[in-house]
Amino acid sequence: MNDSLKPVVDWLRARNPALGEIPADLDLIENRIVDSLAFMEFILFLEDLVGRELSVTELSADQFRTLHAIEENFLAGEGSR
Amino acid sequence: MTDDTEFRQLLERLSARASSDYYNPYTTFDWPAELPEDEPWFSPELLSVHGTEYAERLTPDQLRALGRGESINFYSLNVHGIRELLIEVMRRIHTPGFEIPSEFFHHFIGEENEHMWFFATFCLKYGGRIFPEKRLKLSVPADDPVRENFLVFARILLFEQIVDHYNVRLAADERLHPTIRQLNRIHHQDESRHIAFGARLVQLLWQRLLETGPDEDDRRAIGRYLAGYLSASIGSLYNPAVYRDAGIPDGLAFRKRLLDHPARRAEHRRVLRKSTDFLRRIGVPEA
Ligand SMILES: [Fe+2]
Numbered sequence: 253m254n255d256s257l258k259p260v261v262d263w264l265r266a267r268n269p270a271l272g273e274i275p276a277d278l279d280l281i282e283n284r285i286v287d288s289l290a291f292m293e294f295i296l297f298l299e300d301l302v303g304r305e306l307s308v309t310e311l312s313a314d315q316f317r318t319l320h321a322i323e324e325n326f327l328a329g330e331g332s333r
Numbered sequence: 334m335t336d337d338t339e340f341r342q343l344l345e346r347l348s349a350r351a352s353s354d355y356y357n358p359y360t361t362f363d364w365p366a367e368l369p370e371d372e373p374w375f376s377p378e379l380l381s382v383h384g385t386e387y388a389e390r391l392t393p394d395q396l397r398a399l400g401r402g403e404s405i406n407f408y409s410l411n412v413h414g415i416r417e418l419l420i421e422v423m424r425r426i427h428t429p430g431f432e433i434p435s436e437f438f439h440h441f442i443g444e445e446n447e448h449m450w451f452f453a454t455f456c457l458k459y460g461g462r463i464f465p466e467k468r469l470k471l472s473v474p475a476d477d478p479v480r481e482n483f484l485v486f487a488r489i490l491l492f493e494q495i496v497d498h499y500n501v502r503l504a505a506d507e508r509l510h511p512t513i514r515q516l517n518r519i520h521h522q523d524e525s526r527h528i529a530f531g532a533r534l535v536q537l538l539w540q541r542l543l544e545t546g547p548d549e550d551d552r553r554a555i556g557r558y559l560a561g562y563l564s565a566s567i568g569s570l571y572n573p574a575v576y577r578d579a580g581i582p583d584g585l586a587f588r589k590r591l592l593d594h595p596a597r598r599a600e601h602r603r604v605l606r607k608s609t610d611f612l613r614r615i616g617v618p619e620a
C-alpha cells in the first residue's frame with residue numbers, strides 16, 4: 253500500500269478498531285466502514301489531508317468508495333513527493 | 334393507517350393556508366446590490382464560537398467575517414437539504430401509501446423549490462458561492478420501504494426544526510439587515526406549515542412502522558440512527574472553510590475543539606430540544 257494512504261487507513265482504523273487489513277478495492281460505503289452519517293467527517297479529514305476543498309454528490313460518491321479510488325483521485329503524486 | 338380523519342382535516346387546513354399565504358418569491362424580496370460588511374450578517378449568539386473563550390479571542394473584524402461565512406454556510410446547508418427532501422418527496426407523491434398527503438405535497442414541493450431559489454440567490458449574490466455538499470446522500474434501494482418512509486420524513490422534519498431555530502432568531506434580530514430578516518421571516522412562515530404537517534406525518538409513519546412488529550433492537554437502532562443524524566446536522570454548522578476564511582488557523586482542529594466544548598454541547602441540546610422532545614413524545618427510543 254502506498255504511504256500516502258497511511259493517514260487515511262489510520263483514520264478508518266481509529267473509527268473501526270475491530271478492522272483488520274483494508275483491501276484497496278473494498279467498498280467503504282457499502283461495507284459501512286464509513287457510514288452515511290460519518291461521511292462528512294471523513295470528507296473534512298480528506299480535505300485537510302489534501303489541502304483542497306472536496307464536494308460530495310450522489311454522482312461523485314464513487315470517488316470516495318475505495319482506498320484505491322481515494323488514492324487515484326486525491327492523493328496521486330503525494331506518495332512520491 | 335388508523336383513523337385518518339384528523340390527519341385529513343389538518344392537511345385541508347394547511348393546504349388552504351398555503352394557498353391564501355401564497356406569494357411570488359421572485360418579486361417579494363429586496364435584493365440590494367450588496368450587504369454592508371461592517372454590519373453583522375448573523376446573530377452573534379448563533380455563531381459557532383458563541384459562549385466559548387474563542388469568541389473573546391477573535392477580533393471584531395474576524396467575528397463579522399465568521400458571521401458572513403456562517404450565514405452563507407447555513408443557507409448553503411438549506412440548499413443541499415432541500416435538494417434531498419425534494420428528491421424524496423417527488424419519489425413518493427401520488428404513489429400507494431401517500432394518497433392522503435399528496436395534495437399537500439404539491440404545496441410543499443412548490444414552496445421548497447422557491448426556498449432553494451432564495452437561499453441559493455443569497456449565497457451567490459452576497460457570498461459569491463454555495464458551499465459544497467459534504468454529506469453523503471445516497472438514495473439506496475429500500476429493502477424495507479416502511480422503515481425508509483419513516484426515516485425519510487423524520488430526517489426532513491428534524492432538518493426543518495433545526496433550521497427553524499435559526500430562522501426565528503435571525504428574523505427577530507434587529508441588528509441584522511432587513512433583507513436577511515425578511516428571508517428568515519418568510520422561510521419561517523412557510524416552514525411552520527411544513528413542520529406541523531411533518532410532525533403528524535412522521536408520527537403516523539412511526540405507527541405504521543410499529544405495526545410491522547419491529548423488536549426492541551430494531552427500534553433502538555432507529556433511535557441511534559436519528560440521534561446520529563441530529564449530531565451530524567449540528568456538525569455541518571461547523572465548517573473548517575469558514576474558519577479559514579475568517580483567518581482562524583487549522584480549521585479542522587478548531588472545529589473539533591468547538592464541537593467538544595461544554596458550552597457548545599449545552600447549546601446543541603437547546604438547538605435540538607424540539608426535535609428530541611418530539612422523538613420522545615412519539616416513542617422513538619433514545620440512543
Ligand atoms: Fe424550506
Ligand SMILES: [Fe+2]
Nearest residue numbers: 445493524527
Ligand atoms: Fe420545508
